[in-house]
Ligand SMILES: NC(=O)C1=CN([C@@H]2O[C@H](COP(=O)(O)OP(=O)(O)OC[C@H]3O[C@@H](n4cnc5c(N)ncnc54)[C@H](OP(=O)(O)O)[C@@H]3O)[C@@H](O)[C@H]2O)C=CC1
């Protein structure tokens with residue numbers, strides 16, 4: 001195999017660290033050539049000392065100074081070129097030595113760098129679903145135009161990609177995304193109103209970063225994933241369904257026109273999906289434990305409760321209406337999740353904030369980047385007002 005240079009956006013996060021573990025186990029010919037993070041200089045310094053990328057990006061000049069100091073402390077033999085801010089992320093995403101970019105920052109900050117990687121014709125292994133939700137049309141167009149590959153890391157989409165490999169588009173009736181149901185699957189509305197950050201962070205099956213874990217608790221994660229599936233695989237909202245599956249063993253399924261269902265199963269470890277995206281179309285051995293169905297014994301499935309989990313309805317609405325509405329939904333959700341994590345609003349306020357911002361939005365086309373970024377900025381401002389109003393109405397915090 002030819003040497004594959006890998007750039008990782010979000011290397012210090014959950015997906016970023018798992019990507020480095022996959023690269024460790026694959027060995028040659030995978031080389032880490034560029035890394036980007038925000039501010040975790042301690043972890044980034046360890047990664048730089050170990051993998052020796054030639055280019056590194058952090059959020060600010062003070063983080064860059066911190067990183068340099070830590071590298072000197074670690075006795076790193078060479079200090080890489082350190083770039084900063086959004087421009088730094090873009091440099092890493094378009095780094096000439098990288099043929100594959102793992103897009104694993106969290107949230108809208110990943111959009112422009114990921115788009116630039118596609119425009120540069122790279123293979124993009126995509127975890128950052130928010131980018132595709134915001135700008136699916138632009139990203140898929142950029143991939144097509146520049147011969148770039150967009151391979152999903154998100155477990156459901158990675159599963160769908162595997163299921164779809166042997167089928168033609170006309171043979172597939174619908175996509176079925178599985179969802180764990182999150183920590184509040186069996187809780188009533190009152191318990192959800194009272195949910196603490198600690199409870200919401202207790203995901204039943206996956207160990208992930210904070211934002212996606214809270215999205216799983218509200219089921220907004222599944223809503224974002226419905227939109228992600230639309231852009232990745234070209235299915236309309238009516239052809240994408242959600243099925244609650246508490247064990248998260250079946251990562252997703254496709255239903256064919258003859259009624260057959262094809263599922264992809266595996267353990268709940270993202271290294272499988274990451275390895276698939278790095279080595280595709282080849283499959284290589286993995287050191288991970290095997291799925292032991294006999295030990296698991298039974299798998300369960302149930303329909304989602306759209307009454308308690310309002311974010312599902314909001315995401316389908318955003319997908320059907322299209323234009324800038326998905327970007328607005330995403331931005332309002334990011335702001336509301338941050339406010340929940342900061343103890344300012346309740347878990348159940350997240351859907352309220354998102355819906356209220358979506359209702360106020362005057363939608364436009366999402367065919368130009370500036371329009372999407374403008375809608376994103378508008379939605380953050382609108383969400384901040386909604387959050388401030390909730391805080392003023394209730395006093396400082398949230399859960400009662
Ligand atoms: N974790 C998982 O198993 C899964 C994650 N995903 C998706 O993957 C993405 C990443 O998730 P996850 O790894 O859990 O997130 P984490 O919160 O664990 O990591 C986020 C990463 O992004 C970096 N980052 C955050 N903000 C910026 C910024 N402004 N500039 C540069 N870098 C930034 C962080 O750097 P720093 O550490 O310095 O703050 C960190 O490296 C999300 O979109 C998520 O939805 C999808 C499926 C599964």
Ligand SMILES: CC(=O)[C@@H](O)[C@H](O)COP(=O)(O)O
Pocket residue numbers: 154155156178179180181182206212215216217221222270
């Ligand atoms: C691992 C992964 O892909 C996450 O997006 C996961 O799907 C979250 O679990 P939920 O099914 O609870 O949303």
Ligand SMILES: [Mn+2]
Pocket residue numbers: 154155156225
């Ligand atoms: Mn997922």
